[in-house]
Amino acid sequence: MTTVAVVICAYTQQRWGDLQDSVESAKRQPEAPEVVVVIDHEPELFARAKARWPELRVVENSEDRGLSGARNTGVALTEADVVAFLDDDATADADWLGHMLTALDDPDVVGVGGRATPSWPDATGAGPYTDELLWIVGCSYRGLPETAGDVRNVIGSSMAFRREAILLAGGFRSGIGRVGNQPLGCEETEMCIRIAQARPGARIRHEPRSNVSHRVSPDRVTMRYLRRRSYYEGISKAVLSRRVGTGDSLSSEQTYLTKVLPGALVRELRSVGRGGGRRAFAIVVSVVSTVTGYGVGRLFGSVVVTAPATRAARQPVVAP
Numbered sequence: 001m002t003t004v005a006v007v008i009c010a011y012t013q014q015r016w017g018d019l020q021d022s023v024e025s026a027k028r029q030p031e032a033p034e035v036v037v038v039i040d041h042e043p044e045l046f047a048r049a050k051a052r053w054p055e056l057r058v059v060e061n062s063e064d065r066g067l068s069g070a071r072n073t074g075v076a077l078t079e080a081d082v083v084a085f086l087d088d089d090a091t092a093d094a095d096w097l098g099h100m101l102t103a104l105d106d107p108d109v110v111g112v113g114g115r116a117t118p119s120w121p122d123a124t125g126a127g128p129y130t131d132e133l134l135w136i137v138g139c140s141y142r143g144l145p146e147t148a149g150d151v152r153n154v155i156g157s158s159m160a161f162r163r164e165a166i167l168l169a170g171g172f173r174s175g176i177g178r179v180g181n182q183p184l185g186c187e188e189t190e191m192c193i194r195i196a197q198a199r200p201g202a203r204i205r206h207e208p209r210s211n212v213s214h215r216v217s218p219d220r221v222t223m224r225y226l227r228r229r230s231y232y233e234g235i236s237k238a239v240l241s242r243r244v245g246t247g248d249s250l251s252s253e254q255t256y257l258t259k260v261l262p263g264a265l266v267r268e269l270r271s272v273g274r275g276g277g278r279r280a281f282a283i284v285v286s287v288v289s290t291v292t293g294y295g296v297g298r299l300f301g302s303v304v305v306t307a308p309a310t311r312a313a314r315q316p317v318v319a320p
Helices: 013-027 043-052 067-077 096-103 131-137 163-169 187-198 223-244 246-269 276-300
Strands: 004-010 034-039 057-060 082-086 090-092 109-119 158-162 203-215
Touching (some): 004 013, 004 096, 013 043, 013 082, 034 043, 034 067, 057 067, 067 082, 067 163, 082 163, 096 109, 096 158, 131 246, 131 276, 158 163, 158 203, 163 187, 187 203
Parallel strands (some): 004 034, 034 057
Antiparallel strands (some): 082 158, 090 203
């Protein structure tokens, strides 16, 4: 029988309500997974979470500060066959885990990602975002497959991997991905690519029936955040391309940039009177900011944005 763990990483008390919803939704999964909560170098949040869930494994990140280190900590602490990851501001549907485990019944499938549906602030709604830009707030966006199928990488807010595949790839790499509120990304993309390189024939699946509700905070429904997140995505892509090669790192982005976004821009320009002008402007700003970030990242080399760990970091996860 396949064993499964759900790893939830958290770094701030500002999301305490969201974290409680996330953990409880993982605990309610019919598969009764082991739930591991990893606190990223925030002692007060660790104490609070430890008191809130004495029945769970609540631990501190033992690696470098950041989402990659926190995820590695969770992987190292469980011996489950499958490790799923759920964001601290995402609430899983009742059948979220079941659909991902069904996809993993195929022995060639080593990873699977689900759908992340945005939960917008009541006061602002979707703000400037078109469906094509929902990746900026960590949600599924128009351009992803609408039905189950193989993909290059999954969305980090909702994903599951065979633990052996994570170990084979060496775990999540520090120096890429989110650290605190610094909106870098691509750590799950980089690992998916390394899994494929290390294990030819391995498949990553997209399973849209596996859904989470991903809360979007009001500060992320602004042009300022859109611009900042897009810029750092460009930097992340530059770091990614240096690590795994331009071909693998930008294979999906070429279609998105040349087909998906131009179609969205034309559509929004045709509906200027219904708010399309603002949304069209947001598309242009996102593209320009992303390209600028990518150029900066390529020009100045790999950008590592990490804060010093509050304890000695152990070695990254490696295959035994």
